[in-house]
Amino acid sequence: NAGVMQNPRHLVRRRGQEARLRCSPMKGHSHVYWYRQLPEEGLKFMVYLQKENIIDESGMPKERFSAEFPKEGPSILRIQQVVRGDSAAYFCASSPQGASNQPQHFGDGTRLSIL
């Protein structure tokens, strides 16, 4: 049973470009969560999605950031017009149910570097 798959593992962008991060949840999981981790810091919640629905985006910056989880295909975290401060590791996690007492399983993350 493949785990949570994220790609790319590393992504380099110049300021002003767009970054697209992909996440395929574990088989049988329909709930996806995105987190951002700055160097030597903890994980900060960004957004929680189910198929075709955004359930909670309270951690997402109001501008430039968007997320989707279409009926078919991976979840996408999109960052438009990237700035230096967007450099971070972005982790995706999935769970089989959205209940608060279920573990979340993480992918290997995407390390985003902005030049």
Added chain:
Amino acid sequence: GENVEQHPSTLSVQEGDSAVIKCTYSDSASNYFPWYKQELGKRPQLIIDIRSNVGEKKDQRIAVTLNKTAKHFSLHITETQPEDSAVYFCAASEAGNQFYFGTGTSLTVIP
């Protein structure tokens, strides 16, 4: 919203000794408390979790305790080994499904 605090931020122990990491949370509605281990450059991995209807849980050398009244929970690692060296994160989950993570504890086990 929930606020999770974690202490200490760094911890060094001699191989074979025990390590204890403590977390506090603010929202009494939180009912699920996982612990994750993250090695450098790798994904956070779930090592143990506890639900609010349980006071203690053990898995070999790892144990977690929960005090709902005081709103704190702790991770205990006994007979530490060098491969236990990593960053450990606690988290609390309330009804809204978010995980609120602590700021992490960098554990170093000295051979």
